[in-house]
Amino acid sequence: MPHLIGTRIRLRAAEKTDIDSFINWINDPDVTENLMLVSPMSRIEEERWYENMLQRPPHEHVLVIDIKDRDHPGEWHAIGTCQFIQFDWRNRSAELGIMIGEKSFWNQGYGTESMLLLLEHGFNTLNLHRVWLQVYAKNKRGIRAYEKAGFFYEGKFRQAHFQHGQYYDVHLMSVLKDEWQNANSVNQQK
Numbered sequence: 001m002p003h004l005i006g007t008r009i010r011l012r013a014a015e016k017t018d019i020d021s022f023i024n025w026i027n028d029p030d031v032t033e034n035l036m037l038v039s040p041m042s043r044i045e046e047e048r049w050y051e052n053m054l055q056r057p058p059h060e061h062v063l064v065i066d067i068k069d070r071d072h073p074g075e076w077h078a079i080g081t082c083q084f085i086q087f088d089w090r091n092r093s094a095e096l097g098i099m100i101g102e103k104s105f106w107n108q109g110y111g112t113e114s115m116l117l118l119l120e121h122g123f124n125t126l127n128l129h130r131v132w133l134q135v136y137a138k139n140k141r142g143i144r145a146y147e148k149a150g151f152f153y154e155g156k157f158r159q160a161h162f163q164h165g166q167y168y169d170v171h172l173m174s175v176l177k178d179e180w181q182n183a184n185s186v187n188q189q190k
């Protein structure tokens with residue numbers, strides 16, 4: 001699959017050389033606070049995860065989010081990952097996951113832009129009808145970013161996530177192809 005190119009970012013295949021960054025990101029408690037990862041991850045576990053990931057179909061592979069390097073034109077800098085998981089081909093539905101691991105780049109619109117690019121790929125290339133995700137109710141930044149990317153609140157799994165000695169609700173959000181297309185045509189008219 002070729003790179004997916006956006007305005008400020010690109011999504012590309014993950015390489016073995018990205019593993020150092022992955023290990024840093026998934027062992028940073030600020031980053032994993034709202035991820036479904038509960039234990040520290042060793043290099044060997046991460047390398048095994050990478051090899052297993054490569055055995056899965058290409059459309060389920062993790063994509064690295066690269067941003068244009070501000071100081072070196074033409075160069076790119078990895079800040080996170082995103083991917084589709086849980087494909088349901090009969091119903092043309094898939095779940096989306098995202099992690100901006102470089103937290104100095106949070107709140108700059110990169111998460112929203114990455115999701116919009118992945119949605120474009122999902123709807124216009126993979127021919128999906130529905131993309132959905134799970135997000136902890138306490139993850140206000142994530143929820144806001146998903147709303148900006150066009151996702152709607154669908155409901156919640158009550159007290160489905162246990163962390164810090166307490167239970168949290170898990171929200172379900174989704175966007176349908178029609179909704180995504182309509183939002184895009186409105187944005188283009190602006």
Ligand SMILES: CC(C)(COP(=O)(O)OP(=O)(O)OC[C@H]1O[C@@H](n2cnc3c(N)ncnc32)[C@H](O)[C@@H]1OP(=O)(O)O)[C@@H](O)C(=O)NCCC(=O)NCCS
Nearest residue numbers: 034099100106107108109110111112135140141142144145
């Ligand atoms: C969640 C995540 C993908 C969002 O990406 P991002 O690039 O930081 O998000 P964006 O800049 O596109 O949008 C963030 C929005 O949330 C808002 N926001 C930030 N903190 C907030 C808070 N505490 N309450 C409400 N809104 C908040 C920002 O102001 C921004 O909205 P705005 O553009 O209307 O001002 C990214 O922060 C991340 O990967 N975090 C760590 C891992 C994670 O939580 N992954 C998602 C698991 S479901």
